[in-house]
Amino acid sequence: MIATESLSKRFPRVTALDRLSVDVGPGVTGLVGANGAGKSTLIKILLGLSPATEGRAEVLGLDVATKGGAIRERVGYMPEHDCLPPDVSATEFVVHxxxxxxLPPAAARERTADTLRHVGLYEERYRPIGGYSTGMKQRVKLAQALVHDPQLVFLDEPTNGLDPVxxxxxxxxxxxxxxxxxxxVLVTSHLLGELERTCDHVVVVDGGKLLRSSSTRDFTQTTTTLAIEVTDTDEHPDGTSAVRDALLERGVTTHDCSGLPGAGHILLLTAEGExxxxxxxxVVAGLGLGLVRMEQRRHQIAEVFKDSDEQRKEAIGHGG
Ligand SMILES: Nc1ncnc2c1ncn2[C@@H]1O[C@H](COP(=O)(O)OP(=O)(O)OP(=O)(O)O)[C@@H](O)[C@H]1O
Incomplete structure (x- = not known):
């Protein structure tokens, strides 16, 4: 669907994309990175709206440098910022x-009705957009990206400004x-966790560079780390410490998890098998405690950033 090769975009004072090479196949792909990582810049280049400084890119087999018009016919785009006219209704805007x-007039009206129904705006479709909530405006932006039945859509931060529901x-x-x-779908977000459930594939960018591109399953694969949580009793008011000490007596050390949520109630250790x-x-039964939880931890996408931060700190440390 998308292929870039050593793609760079340099502005006078900042390199927004730095020799980015990535392939994106069909399905739902997340483009994850902190604010300023280069996500919107990449989308604008892929739509043929902004020229790259170096490198090349293709969308649906079309070269972005020469086939921008053909790409925009086949690709939908939901921009990040609010760009909706307040005085017209969702129907008028999406038909436009x-x-x-x-699309011819009759097909445009029919597709608009279908698309607004799909995004859950059918009832409110004749109200002026200016009176819509943020969530409703995001849905109008999504509808206009879908209305011409594209093969691929670029959604730039579609969850921005929305509450958890x-x-x-x-x-x-x-x-x-x-x-x-x-x-x-290529969907961008700076919120790492939210894409784990939505996307088949995740591309992580940082400072315009590719950090990682792999299937969501590979990102979140189970680790060999076991997380354990136990109850407290009168005899062992700090059950977690009692288990930690008893495991140590049997030669099993637990990991330091002081920085993690739930630290103090959770023990982490490396599983060596059954x-x-x-x-x-x-050990837990011997101490008369209850085992609340014993499960294998999964990697989280956030850990990719943690690793890269650590590498950066290490590099800075070595440098001076
Ligand atoms: N037209 C421009 N002129 C100069 N610098 C720009 C321009 N557009 C983007 N930048 C810079 O390029 C970098 C990447 O910006 P970009 O908008 O692509 O990031 P992003 O990952 O989409 O983040 P955000 O979600 O905050 O928009 C930033 O440092 C930004 O300030």
Whole structure:
């Protein structure tokens, strides 16, 4: 769907993209990076709206440097910032955008009604957009990106400004854009966790460089780290410490998890196979405590950033 090769974009004072080479296939792909990582710049280059300084890119097999118009016919775009006219209704606006994409009047009206129904705005479709909530405005932006039945859509920070419920609804809608219509999606976010459930594939950029590109499953694969949580009793008012000491007596050390949420109530240790599970069970039972939780931890996408931060700090440390 998308292929870039050593793509760079330099502004006078900042390098927004730095020799980025990445391939994106069909499905829902998350483009994750902190603010300023270069996500919007990449989207504008892929739409043929902004020229790259160096390198090349193709979208649906079309060269972005020469085929911008053909790309924009086949690709939908939901921009990050609010860009909606307040005085017209969702129907008027989306019909207008459909007409701009070349649909005849009757088809534009029909597609608009279908698309507004899909994004959950059918009831309010004749009200002026100026009176809409942030969530409703985001849905209008999504509808105009979908109305011309594109093969691929670029969604730039679609969950921006939404509360947790609105965010979940938007992420569900995005997933359905692919499952119900077969449209592939490239969705950007600076919130790492939210894309784990929505995307098949995740591309992480930082400072305009590619940090990692892999399937979400690979990102969140199970680790060999076991997380354990136990109850306290009168005899052992700090059950966690009692288990830690008892494990140490049997030669098993637990990891320092002071920086993690729930630290103080959770023990982390490396599983060496089935015997580790048996040992933990026997130790907890031997102390008369209850085992609340014993599970394998999963990687989180956030850890990619933590690793790169650590590498950067290390590099700075070595440098001076
Ligand atoms: N037209 C421009 N002129 C100069 N610098 C720019 C321009 N557009 C973007 N930049 C800079 O390029 C870098 C990448 O910006 P970009 O908007 O692509 O990041 P982003 O990952 O989309 O972040 P955000 O979500 O905050 O928009 C930033 O440092 C930004 O200030």
């Amino acid at each position: 955008m459909a007409r701009m994409s070349g 609105g965010r979940d609804e938007m992420l569900g809608l995005i997933r359905r854009v692919h499952t119900d219509f077969g449209i592939s 015997q580790t599970y048996d040992l933990v069970r026997d």
